[in-house]
Amino acid sequence: MRTARLYLRLLGAHFRSLLEYEADFLILAVATVLMQVINIVFLAALFAKVPALNGWTFWSVLMMFGLVALAEGVGSLFFDGMWSLAWQINRGELDYYLVRPYPVVLQSSSARIGINGLSNIVMGAIMIGTGIAHVDIGWNPWLVLLAVVLLISSVVIKLSINLATNAVSFWLTSPTPMFAFALHQVGDLARFPLSIYPVALKAVLGVALPFAFISFFPVAYLLDTGQSRWVGLLTPLVAAYCAGVAVFVFKRGLRRYESAGN
Amino acid sequence: MRGYRALIRATARAALTYRFNLLLGLGAVLVQLVSLLAVWRVILADSPVNGFTWPQMRAYLLVAFAAGTMVSLMGDFRMAFRILDGDVALDLVKPIDYQKARFAEAVGGLWIEVVLIGVVVGITLAVTGGVDTPAGSALALFAVSMLLLVPLKFLIVYVSTLTCFWTQNFMGVQWARLAVVNLLSGALIPLAYLPGWLATVAQWSPFAGLTSTPALIFLGRVGVREGLQLVAVQLAWVVVLWFGARLVWRAGLRRLTVNGG
Numbered sequence: 001m002r003t004a005r006l007y008l009r010l011l012g013a014h015f016r017s018l019l020e021y022e023a024d025f026l027i028l029a030v031a032t033v034l035m036q037v038i039n040i041v042f043l044a045a046l047f048a049k050v051p052a053l054n055g056w057t058f059w060s061v062l063m064m065f066g067l068v069a070l071a072e073g074v075g076s077l078f079f080d081g082m083w084s085l086a087w088q089i090n091r092g093e094l095d096y097y098l099v100r101p102y103p104v105v106l107q108s109s110s111a112r113i114g115i116n117g118l119s120n121i122v123m124g125a126i127m128i129g130t131g132i133a134h135v136d137i138g139w140n141p142w143l144v145l146l147a148v149v150l151l152i153s154s155v156v157i158k159l160s161i162n163l164a165t166n167a168v169s170f171w172l173t174s175p176t177p178m179f180a181f182a183l184h185q186v187g188d189l190a191r192f193p194l195s196i197y198p199v200a201l202k203a204v205l206g207v208a209l210p211f212a213f214i215s216f217f218p219v220a221y222l223l224d225t226g227q228s229r230w231v232g233l234l235t236p237l238v239a240a241y242c243a244g245v246a247v248f249v250f251k252r253g254l255r256r257y258e259s260a261g262n
Numbered sequence: 263m264r265g266y267r268a269l270i271r272a273t274a275r276a277a278l279t280y281r282f283n284l285l286l287g288l289g290a291v292l293v294q295l296v297s298l299l300a301v302w303r304v305i306l307a308d309s310p311v312n313g314f315t316w317p318q319m320r321a322y323l324l325v326a327f328a329a330g331t332m333v334s335l336m337g338d339f340r341m342a343f344r345i346l347d348g349d350v351a352l353d354l355v356k357p358i359d360y361q362k363a364r365f366a367e368a369v370g371g372l373w374i375e376v377v378l379i380g381v382v383v384g385i386t387l388a389v390t391g392g393v394d395t396p397a398g399s400a401l402a403l404f405a406v407s408m409l410l411l412v413p414l415k416f417l418i419v420y421v422s423t424l425t426c427f428w429t430q431n432f433m434g435v436q437w438a439r440l441a442v443v444n445l446l447s448g449a450l451i452p453l454a455y456l457p458g459w460l461a462t463v464a465q466w467s468p469f470a471g472l473t474s475t476p477a478l479i480f481l482g483r484v485g486v487r488e489g490l491q492l493v494a495v496q497l498a499w500v501v502v503l504w505f506g507a508r509l510v511w512r513a514g515l516r517r518l519t520v521n522g523g
Contacts, residue, residue, distance in 0.1 A: 027434035035441040042445065045455045046301075049311050054304050116434075178282055185289040189297050196300040 006102060010110040011078065018115055025115055032116040036123035039065055056193045059134040060223050064215040066127025067151075068191045069120045071158035071214050076117030079109040082162050086169035086177040092260025105163070105250055135223055143222075150218040150232065153239035157214050160242035161187070163250060170253025187211040195226060206231075213238045265358045266366040273337075273370025284334070284371075288378060290440075291330040294449070295382070298323050299390065312454055318481050319452075321393040324386060325477040326449045328379045329408070333368050333415040338423045338436075345426040348520035361420065361507060368416045396482045403489045407476040410496045414471050417503035418443070424507070427514030448474030468503060471496035 018025060043065065047058035075082070085108050088094055097107040137143070165180035172179060186204075190211035194202055205212045213235050219225075221232025277284070299320065306316040314322070341364060344350045353360055387393065395401060422439045426432055444450045446469035453461045453474050464470055475492045478484045484492060 021430060023429060024431035024434065027429060027431045027438075031434040031438040031441070034438050038441045038445045038450070041456075041460075042450045045451050045457070046305075049455060050305050053301060116437075178286055181286060182289050185293050188290075188293050192297055192301060196304045198300075201296075201300075 014113040032119040059131040063131035066124045067215040070124030073117040073120030076114030080114035081109040081111030085166045090175040153235040156239040160246035164246040167250040167253045269366040270370040273367045277374040295327045342432040351520045447472035468499040
């Protein structure tokens, strides 16, 4: 509880300094909204000409896009500091974190706030909401609960992949998170139904880097579409596994940390 | 002229140093190529949609990839940082034109981009099958269009980077530009699929010349006469933006304050 409260205070400090630059704040927010709007225009234009993509309708693909946007948004708004981990290691900034009585990983991830995350969360929620309103799901209390669990798991998977790939910087010692960013871009493939890809890509997105569990499998389960809807039920397990691996990688990396030395 | 040639040579040699940045910049375009190839392969498997068959769409996406990769190494980030932290003052005292110098740098990086395009297009063709190359006159027009794309793309990136004179937030401007270009250039989806009014706006905007124009010419979806017209629009925008950029630059300079050091 105390950990969470302190975390929000750390972020709050960055948030207040951000508000000093109002125009910048607006530009970033508008740019992120624009990116999502253009995604929607693209999907609408595509599905205006074809009824479905491998059995997936406009609304279901919209939900997948929304889930990716939402997970990405949570990552930027609350954990953007992860993306500066490479810089922190390179500059030896972790020295300060190591002597403070607060988990290093949380100090690192709260080192920055990405206000673009706010618009991604809002746009993602709108896309998911609109999608859900237009599809036929037999809702009951259990399914609602399950949907919430799936949503949380999806966000946890994205955060874990962010943390694990950024923690690789402990070994690469480059000042920029090239590796993490490259994999982040691969994650954009998972905005489309997994079934359209060749087998090798399916294996990568479903098993090696489980991006498909952020968007595709949860939606497939809820909408009861596709051949393997039960896989969606594994999402919480995958989330737990990813979180475990991420923490493990970070801890092993932290042991290698040897400051900048000056 | 000699100064600019030296800049071109220097950037051409430095290009390899920034190869990771290039690959990273390429990542987004590459991911888009892979996902759109997969999407259209499924959609066009049985029947053509909107007059596009699968081999045509494959060719379209490959041209879009090539067009998206050209002039992506030009170092707009470096230019942005030099404006933001005032180093641009050093560029001002150099006896060469700022805009031409930046263009020379963009040209210098082209060779490595062309090599990468060759590799990716080669692999894609090997995996998914060949494409029909157009007849002689269309091919020549396509080449002209791809050449015009170099100054056109440079100018669009250049003008958007000059906004650093007004805002600290280069990232936001870049994201907005990338998003708008992606849609209005036809890189995300051929303009024929957009609603009529939007397609018309895009067609006459400077962005169509970044993907749609060379791609439509390559596919032979426009005749020679119409193709010439599209290329003329491309050329017109290059001229307008070249002189427009000078106005923006002059206005920006008036806002520039550099603290001594």
